[in-house]
Amino acid sequence: MNASQGRQWPDTHTVVTPSPSPHSHVASSPSAQGKGTRYIAREPDANGIIHYSTEEHATWQTLMERQMALVEGRVCREYRQGLERLALPHDRIPQLGEIDRVLKATTGWQTARVPALIPFTRFFELLAAKRFPVATFIRSPQELDYLQEPDIFHEIFGHCPMLTNPAFAEFTATYGRLGLAASKEERVYLARLYWMTVEFGMLRERQSDGSNALRLYGGGIISSPRETRYALDELGDTLGRPEHLDFDPVEALRTPYRIDILQPLYYVLKSLDDLHELAGRDIMALVHDAMRIGLKTPRFAPKDAGATSA
Numbered sequence: 001m002n003a004s005q006g007r008q009w010p011d012t013h014t015v016v017t018p019s020p021s022p023h024s025h026v027a028s029s030p031s032a033q034g035k036g037t038r039y040i041a042r043e044p045d046a047n048g049i050i051h052y053s054t055e056e057h058a059t060w061q062t063l064m065e066r067q068m069a070l071v072e073g074r075v076c077r078e079y080r081q082g083l084e085r086l087a088l089p090h091d092r093i094p095q096l097g098e099i100d101r102v103l104k105a106t107t108g109w110q111t112a113r114v115p116a117l118i119p120f121t122r123f124f125e126l127l128a129a130k131r132f133p134v135a136t137f138i139r140s141p142q143e144l145d146y147l148q149e150p151d152i153f154h155e156i157f158g159h160c161p162m163l164t165n166p167a168f169a170e171f172t173a174t175y176g177r178l179g180l181a182a183s184k185e186e187r188v189y190l191a192r193l194y195w196m197t198v199e200f201g202m203l204r205e206r207q208s209d210g211s212n213a214l215r216l217y218g219g220g221i222i223s224s225p226r227e228t229r230y231a232l233d234e235l236g237d238t239l240g241r242p243e244h245l246d247f248d249p250v251e252a253l254r255t256p257y258r259i260d261i262l263q264p265l266y267y268v269l270k271s272l273d274d275l276h277e278l279a280g281r282d283i284m285a286l287v288h289d290a291m292r293i294g295l296k297t298p299r300f301a302p303k304d305a306g307a308t309s310a
């Protein structure tokens with residue numbers, strides 16, 4: 001664990017309350033409403049080690065046991081390969097340095113310690129520099145199956161396995177560079193593209209019997225036991241049923257979303273190569289197309305103003 005790990009970026013242990021998300025209808029986390037995040041970021045000690053409590057390690061262990069069983073047969077092979085390479089501990093929250101060693105060796109990426117949701121500017125800066133933001137708090141036992149803010153289990157278990165895949169990592173870095181150069185308004189559209197792929201993307205994967213099975217690659221689905229099953233339409237009507245549309249970049253750019261609910265709609269790639277191919281296109285031209293056509297009608301109720309939870 002290199003001691004400077006947490007200090008390569010201006011230390012952000014003060015809770016950053018990002019400006020309210022510009023996404024229309026996105027009721028982002030309480031932090032964005034200036035109420036400060038409900039979670040307390042954990043800071044490393046002088047040796048760069050973050051000390052978690054027994055209960056926090058136990059939460060990680062429960063999540064690992066639950067998700068390691070659930071992801072079998074539900075995630076794409078690139079994710080599974082990344083998860084094997086990361087060889088995450090089951091009984092304790094890993095230190096960021098342990099994750100960095102594998103990411104650096106596979107795609108040259110590393111993590112960056114952040115308090116919780118961070119503003120777009122900071123987010124794009126990090127991605128452009130091949131650093132992935134990792135909030136260092138973990139969800140409470142009451143929110144095990146779904147929580148409204150990205151915690152360390154979401155960032156590490158949800159996102160880091162895919163970041164060991166070169167094509168996916170390249171798309172993410174390209175996306176970060178675009179975001180850096182984009183205007184405020186363009187960034188709001190770019191955020192939707194990220195949301196519909198890196199966060200909540202799915203793909204069709206050819207199976208040995210020739211069939212095409214629906215598989216997960218989006219970190220926001222994979223880190224939530226509830227959303228993992230809901231996204232694959234395994235929960236029947238109890239929580240409503242998701243819709244699956246073939247991925248189209250302009251459609252994704254036009255689709256409003258909320259960060260605090262199970263997603264009503266998932267875009268499905270034909271293959272992960274679609275992202276690699278997209279990284280080579282003029283994405284900003286697609287953003288301008290989406291702006292010209294305008295937003296799609298939201299498939300969710302707007303978050304009622306006063307509520308702080310969905």
Ligand SMILES: C[C@H](O)[C@H](O)[C@H]1CNc2nc(N)[nH]c(=O)c2N1
Pocket residue numbers: 114116117118119120123133134135150190191192194195199
């Ligand atoms: C587009 C994206 O999902 C979201 O808006 C950004 C902003 N801030 C973030 N902050 C953190 N910690 N993690 C994230 O994934 C993001 N994503």
Ligand SMILES: N[C@@H](Cc1ccccc1)C(=O)O
Pocket residue numbers: 145146147148149150151154199219220223224259260
């Ligand atoms: N809902 C995800 C966490 C998350 C929240 C908000 C944005 C992205 C991810 C989970 O439960 O693991």
Ligand SMILES: [Fe+2]
Pocket residue numbers: 150154155159199219220
């Ligand atoms: Fe995420």
